[in-house]
Amino acid sequence: MDFGLGGRVAVVPGATSGLGLASARALAGEGADVVIGGRRAGLAREEAAALPSAIGVGVDLTAPSGPETLVGAATDAFGPVDVLVLNGGGPAPGTAAGMTSGTAAEAVDLLLLPHVRLVEAVLPRMRERGWGRIIAIGSSGVQQPIDGLAASNVGRAALAGYLKTLAGEVAGDGVTVNMVLPGRIDTARLARLDRARADRQGAEVEGVRKESEAGIPVGRYGTPDEFGAVVAFLASRAASYVTGEQIRCDGGLVRAH
Template sequence: MQFGLAGKTALICASTSGLGRATARALAEEGVNVVVTGRSAERAKEVAGELPGAVGVGCDLVADGGAERLLTAAREAVGDLDILVLNGPGPAPGPARATDTAGVAQAIATLVTPQEILVRGTLPAMVEKGWGRILSISSTSVQAPLPNLSLSNLGRAALAGYLKTLAAEVAAQGVTVNSLLPGRIATPRARQIDEAAAQRTGRPLDEVEAASKATIPAGRYGEPDEFGAAAAFLCSTQAAYITGTALRCDGGMVPTL
């Protein structure tokens, strides 16, 4: 299937590794001019060099003015954006009873504020052209909050609520707004989580991985390219009637409708 994206432009946040990188690769293969981003400009340029029509930009989104600087650099590189993919790490883990004001502020500063700035900065051009795609790489926690991740649950749910509201407001202007919720995908981050669990519990790594896979009906971790393909479809011309949706890419792991 041709997704009708050749010549479009896209900014993919946190795309030097993992799910962001897989999404950047899938879009670049569809002919999208992709802006790869990460804290390290050198790494962003290295990853961009592996993709057709891509450029790399270094930026710390959480830093003061980071989102604004990224928008400026992206426009200088590829012009107005047709596709915006929101992505990035969450705050430190911890139980809800340990949450404090500083932690809540950190969650919003990490998972909501820069994303809202990026959306606000890219949306007018999308509306003017009558075509745009905003996609959030989020977490299944927005549908089934995860234990010991209270601040991440809080911030991601807040962003999801904002994007769902926005989706209805701009649907008639040809702009779709969706979220893609990964389950356990075989990324370096998933490996780190399993290694940490093995160290914490004293169990062998392969045993920890097997126990994790046993909770997934598909019986395995997803491949990054599978996630990237789902992201590319949600950005496609064919997905023009899909908006305000949170799509799980989790192998059936979350036991909700």
């Protein structure tokens, strides 16, 4: 299938590793011109150099000017942004009972506000040109809260509400808005979470992983490439009638409909 992404401009922040990098690689593989954003400028440029048509930009999305800087670099290099992937780091683990107004505000600052600013920077031109894809990398915690990740559950749920509302407002302009909800995908962040859980339980990391895999119908953790393929599909012209959705990529982990 031709995804129709040849010559399209895709911006992927938080893309020097993990799901962001997997998404950038998948989009590049379909012919998109890709802008890799990340705090580590050197690594962003290094990963971009490995792709057919890409640049790397060092950027801190939590800085008020960060989103505008990233979008400006993309426009200068390739032209108006066609595909925006919303992605960034997650808050530290913690319980809801232990959450304070400060940690709640930090979750919003990390998981909502930078993404709203990114959308502000690209949406007007997408609507003018009658084509755009906004795809957020979320978490299965949006639909089934994850124990011990209260701040992440709160911040990502806020983003989900914003994007669902936005999807209905811009669909008539040819702009689709979706979320991809990863379950347990084999990334460095997941390895850190497994380690933290093992430390809390006084258990071995391998035992924690096996226990987690036993709760996934597919019987294993997903790969970043499997996740990136879903992002690339949602960016494609084949997905032009898919909007306002939360697509799970979790091996059947979440039991909700």
